[in-house]
Amino acid sequence: MTRSLIIIAVVAAxxxxxxxxxxxxxxxxxxxxxxxxxxSLGQCWNIVGGLANQISLGHAxxxxxxxxxxxxxxxxxxxxxxxxxxxxxxxxxxxxxxISIPTMRLKGSYFALATxxxxxACRIFATAATGLTGGPQGVSVPFLxxxxxxxxxxxxxxxxxxxxxxxVLVSVVFAILSHGRLGYLLRATRESEDAAEAAGxxxxxxxxxxxxxxxxxxxxxxxxxxxxxxxxxxxxxxxPTSISIRAALIAIVGGVGVLTGPIFGAVVIVTMEEVLSAYxxxxxxxxxxxIFGMMLIAIVLWKPAGLSAISFSMRRMPS
Amino acid sequence: xxxLLDVAGVTVRFGGLTALSDVTFNVQSxxxxxxxxxxxxxxxxxxxxxxxxxxxxxGRIVFGGAQMKGLRPHRIARHGMxxxxxxxxxxxxxxxxxxxxxxxxxxxxxxxxxxxxDECLAKVGLLKDADSDVDDLTFPQKALGExxxxxxxxxxxxxxxxxMAALTPxxxxxxxxxxxxxxxxxxxxxxIVEHHMRAIMELSERILVxxxxxxxxxxxxxxxxxxxxxxxxxLGSSHAAH
Numbered sequence: 001m002t003r004s005l006i007i008i009a010v011v012a013a014x015x016x017x018x019x020x021x022x023x024x025x026x027x028x029x030x031x032x033x034x035x036x037x038x039x040s041l042g043q044c045w046n047i048v049g050g051l052a053n054q055i056s057l058g059h060a061x062x063x064x065x066x067x068x069x070x071x072x073x074x075x076x077x078x079x080x081x082x083x084x085x086x087x088x089x090x091x092x093x094x095x096x097x098x099i100s101i102p103t104m105r106l107k108g109s110y111f112a113l114a115t116x117x118x119x120x121a122c123r124i125f126a127t128a129a130t131g132l133t134g135g136p137q138g139v140s141v142p143f144l145x146x147x148x149x150x151x152x153x154x155x156x157x158x159x160x161x162x163x164x165x166x167x168v169l170v171s172v173v174f175a176i177l178s179h180g181r182l183g184y185l186l187r188a189t190r191e192s193e194d195a196a197e198a199a200g201x202x203x204x205x206x207x208x209x210x211x212x213x214x215x216x217x218x219x220x221x222x223x224x225x226x227x228x229x230x231x232x233x234x235x236x237x238x239x240p241t242s243i244s245i246r247a248a249l250i251a252i253v254g255g256v257g258v259l260t261g262p263i264f265g266a267v268v269i270v271t272m273e274e275v276l277s278a279y280x281x282x283x284x285x286x287x288x289x290x291i292f293g294m295m296l297i298a299i300v301l302w303k304p305a306g307l308s309a310i311s312f313s314m315r316r317m318p319s
Numbered sequence: 320x321x322x323l324l325d326v327a328g329v330t331v332r333f334g335g336l337t338a339l340s341d342v343t344f345n346v347q348s349x350x351x352x353x354x355x356x357x358x359x360x361x362x363x364x365x366x367x368x369x370x371x372x373x374x375x376x377x378g379r380i381v382f383g384g385a386q387m388k389g390l391r392p393h394r395i396a397r398h399g400m401x402x403x404x405x406x407x408x409x410x411x412x413x414x415x416x417x418x419x420x421x422x423x424x425x426x427x428x429x430x431x432x433x434x435x436x437d438e439c440l441a442k443v444g445l446l447k448d449a450d451s452d453v454d455d456l457t458f459p460q461k462a463l464g465e466x467x468x469x470x471x472x473x474x475x476x477x478x479x480x481x482x483m484a485a486l487t488p489x490x491x492x493x494x495x496x497x498x499x500x501x502x503x504x505x506x507x508x509x510x511i512v513e514h515h516m517r518a519i520m521e522l523s524e525r526i527l528v529x530x531x532x533x534x535x536x537x538x539x540x541x542x543x544x545x546x547x548x549x550x551x552x553x554l555g556s557s558h559a560a561h
Contacts, residue, residue: 181429188410188421194372195408197392198401200425200472204391 001179004259008171011263012164019164024157033156033228035263035270036163040221041243042250042262043170047214049248050257051178051186052207055108058115060243061099061122062092062215066222067237068126071139074150081141081151085223089216096215097208104207116240123238138233141226151227159228166224167263170217175259177213186210218247253299255306264307268299321384323348323508324369324400324476329378331364331532338364340532342378346476351502351509353523353540355516357552360529362512363405366478369510370402371395383475397425399475403465403482405512409453415464416440416449422471432471439470442505443497458485463494470501476508477501483518491515495522520544528552 018032041063048054069091070084079087103114126133133139146153153159177183185206188196193203226232237243246269254265272292280288303309322345331339339361346352354362367373369380371392380387382400395401401422409418416436423432423439440446443463448456453464462482469477479498483491495518501507513519519526520540528536528543530552536543543549 181424184417184421184424184429187413191410191412192408194392195404195410196421198370198372198396198404199422199468200393200396200401201421202391202393 001175001259005175007260008168008263012168015160015164015167019157019160022157025155029160030156031270031274033159033163034274035266036160036167037221037225037228038246038250038270039263039266040163040167040170040224041218041247042254042265043167043174044214044218044221045247046251046257046262047174047177047217048211049251050261051183051190052210053190053257054104054207054211055112055248056115056211056214057112057240057244057248058099058117058119058122059214059218059247060119060238060240061115062096062218063222063225063243063247064122064126064232064234064238065092065095066219067226067232068133068139068222069219070223071141071226071232072132074141075139080149081223081227082149085220088219088223092219092222093212093216097212100208100211104204104211116244119238119240119244123234123240126234126238133234136233136235138231138236141230141232143230151224152230156228159224163224163228166221170221171259173213173217177210178257178259182206182209249296251306253296253307255308258306258308260308261306268307322346323383325379325381326369327379327381329365329368329375329380331361331368331373332376338532339368339375339529342529342532342534344527344534344537346508346510348475348508349502349506350525351499351511351523353519353526354510354512354529355514355519355526355543356529360552361532362529363480364532365529366402366480366510366512369395369400369478372402393425396472396474399473400478401469401472401474401476402478403462403469403480405480405484407458407461407465409456409461409464409468411454413453414449415445415451415453415456415460415467418453418464419467419471422468423473426473435471436467439467440464442470442501443467444493459490459494463497466498470505470507474507476510479509479511479513481512481514483513483515486515491518498522 015032015036019029022029045059048056066088069088070081073079073084073087074081099118103111106114127136143152144150185201188201189203189206196203222237250262250265250269253268255261272295276288276292324346327343329339329342356362364373368375371390375388382398385398387395419436419439420432423435427435437446440449443466445463445467448460466482483494498509502509511519523540526540526543527534528549535548535552536546
């Protein structure tokens with residue numbers, strides 16, 4: 001626990017230093033921001049995927065709700081994304097709760113498929129509801145000049161402290177959940193619902209709470225992505241591969257249910273994506289994703305418990 | 320005096336199979352009641368129905384004056400009736416203490432739950448193993464860990480499903496003493512499913528016998544062991560003929 005918090009603090013400090021020292025409009029700072037967004041997304045997923053072992057493949061639903069809610073509120077009513085973010089989180093939290101009522105009774109791959117379908121339903125809805133979302137053309141966040149109150153900047157540099165704050169927030173929430181009362185109840189529910197119920201645990205309530213928190217935090221990541229990217233459309237923010245599956249992948253590669261898992265996963269996956277697209281994107285079509293996939297398989301076979309377990313492996317045995 | 324647990328006409332059907340048929344009995348506060356019967360007689364199904372893990376098709380289960388049938392198991396546990404699991408169902412990958420803490424969380428903060436957990440572990444003689452990972456415990460330790468987790472919920476009645484399986488005679492004597500102490504010292508009513516006849520005859524004041532889902536006897540250990548129907552159920556009907 002202490003070691004994990006130190007790693008989080010070091011990562012946050014490194015990112016802040018990079019943001020302050022390097023060219024704020026440069027490539028490296030942009031990549032740092034992408035890593036922080038990815039790590040935050042993975043950490044949100046880790047709450048349900050790691051603590052409750054509910055492998056959700058529909059987190060794009062909440063990500064997209066967050067991105068669209070803040071953007072629409074800003075476009076139509078000039079509301080700052082800081083408030084839009086909270087509205088998005090509230091909506092996603094309620095949606096997360098509602099969708100959980102039918103899906104939480106499903107186990108394993110059935111749950112994964114149901115959530116995947118739900119995410120896709122949201123994408124199709126966002127594409128069709130042109131009056132609300134602008135439909136497939138997407139919407140742009142209007143640029144009003146660099147502004148902290150409107151959470152928007154020309155270069156990536158000023159986003160670094162905001163995204164560090166986001167990553168620290170979701171990590172602290174994860175740490176509190178995992179070491180607190182709800183963490184105990186989630187782990188018990190994950191291991192045996194019958195035994196947990198007999199021990200007085202309201203397993204359904206516990207799972208609903210976990211998924212509502214995870215959904216609300218994911219929406220916050222979505223808002224920040226929209227502010228960072230300045231443009232969203234249904235295929236970007238409700239994307240099953242680049243959002244939903246990626247959220248799960250980041251946590252799985254880094255270490256499911258581990259506080260430091262998502263940051264390990266995010267650094268490795270974003271680096272791989274950037275390197276492959278820089279060097280292989282003009283090669284034969286499909287080479288980059290093929291190598292990406294093979295590397296992921298290799299990582300998961302090499303460290304099934306996730307990359308965050310590497311430095312642990314020598315000290316872990318006696319515990 | 321009204322019974323702590325009043326079970327009337329409980330029937331459980333799984334599709335075409337009747338696992339329990341019209342089971343009626345009651346348990347007074349402070350009793351130790353044994354439940355025996357051949358394999359497949361419906362003992363675990365009865366416990367699961369009482370604890371809410373299986374929903375009875377028909378019948379009434381009144382516990383502490385309140386209707387339990389149809390409540391979810393955690394509601395029943397919070398009313399004061401809980402069960403342990405045959406073959407044990409401790410949460411793997413956690414310490415024994417954390418397992419017991421989970422039982423205490425339904426009535427205490429996380430901080431207080433740790434204290435309750437240690438008290439409950441002490442009651443079953445497992446405090447020294449509190450920090451062990453449950454995967455490293457022996458089977459008898461796991462079974463006692465289950466009892467400790469059940470105690471942590473603050474129960475009035477605990478349904479013990481084969482907690483004495485795989486014990487040596489010495490271990491069995493020790494466990495029987497701690498179970499008796501739960502009743503004598505803590506006032507907890509116990510219902511016990513057990514295959515080991517010496518243990519259950521010694522421990523129980525009253526014994527219920529299930530056979531093919533029907534309650535065929537309900538009396539003191541002496542009455543039950545002399546009952547021709549019980550002998551027939553255990554040894555085959557030819558032995559009961561004379």
